[in-house]
Amino acid sequence: MAGLCSARLQGEAAAFTSALRTLVNNPQFSDVTFVVGREQQKVFAHRCVLACRCQAFRGMFSQGPVGSEDPPGSIPPQGPFILGNVQPEVFLAVIEFLYTNSVTLNSHILCVKFIKDTLSVEQVCEALQAAVTYGQADLQQHCLAFIEGCTAAVVRTQGFHELSDAVLVQVLRSDRLAVDELDLVQAVREWAHVSSAVLERPVPEVAALPVRELRLPLLAPSELATLESHNQRDLLIPVESIAAAWRAHALRKGSGVPSRLCRPRRGTRPRDHHRHLDPHAK
Structure with missing residues (x-):
């Protein structure tokens, strides 16, 4: 059969x-x-x-109604x-x-209060986008803190892929994102391809601002090599940014790279070379 x-x-x-x-x-x-x-x-x-x-x-x-003997949730x-x-x-x-x-x-x-009380992984990016649109600073901070607590799940949602480039930049500037940089690069790549299709603009153009916030020097040499190979397909990341990350490895310090791009996030997996990037490391 x-x-x-x-x-x-x-x-x-x-x-x-x-x-x-x-x-x-x-x-x-x-x-x-x-x-x-x-x-x-x-x-x-x-x-x-x-x-x-x-x-x-x-x-x-x-x-249940007051005085009811039925178990909670039954009626x-x-x-x-x-x-x-x-x-x-x-x-x-x-x-x-x-x-x-x-x-x-x-x-x-x-x-605002209702949105705060009912935030979820699936909805937080939409709430953040609305908060930025209507100038709700307190709600913005609340949404960002929520995203920082469960970043790995949030970056896989449709709401993340629908963020504007300006709002995505705000997210990427956080040091407290609970996700490894390699996974974050992939999430931004997926976001860029969605935005490119929706806006009918090239991937490098729609991603110009967010990719500046990716902390490429945190990646290991093997990861950078793979990233460089993938980058040839869509030109997501400017060649100069990848070159700067290689230079940081070669010089064993973040020379010529903005210090914020050498700073591990809360969810960054440790690599051997990180101690050379962090000026405060022993």
Whole structure:
């Protein structure tokens, strides 16, 4: 008997998102109601969607009614839940994002506290981009700290690949990224190829600013040689930057290379030559 074969069917993401958007504040099949703001506006939602997308809602729905003998989470309350201090437009924006993973924000509906409380690996880059767009400095720092805590996972997300070059530069300037430099170079390469396709511009052009923040002298000679080989395919990194990294190895110090590019990050794997790059090393 011939071996079984299988194939993965991938539908259109846009159609899926559009279908879910029709459920936002739709009373049909809704099983939970919120009464929001001073206007006491009713908002209809679906517990299963909110619970799987947001830990705060999961906790809310897991609390059984007062005096109930049922185990927590067995019969989530129907509501209505009163949210008197929340603006309806803010809450609806949050609901739309949870259902569709996208929402059009403006300065009136950017709910900073809610975003902070519900950050996830998949969403943090989108939150950071929005924070920069709307000048929310505190939220920017909060998102960056989150990214620093789980960098290796964040750089694999779609949100990372969709960052603007200016925001990516801010991320790459951090000394506390929990990822090795070689992995970070690969993440930036993937980001550059995505941006190149979306913007219809050459890879070296879209990546001009971020690649300046890559700390190439931290790589071992064998890693630099491999990087140089890969670079011939897409010209992601300027030849001068690679040459400067080789020079740092040859001179056994970071001569001619900005000191920030010789400084290991929190997640940098140690290499033998690092002690020659760090002027403070014993």
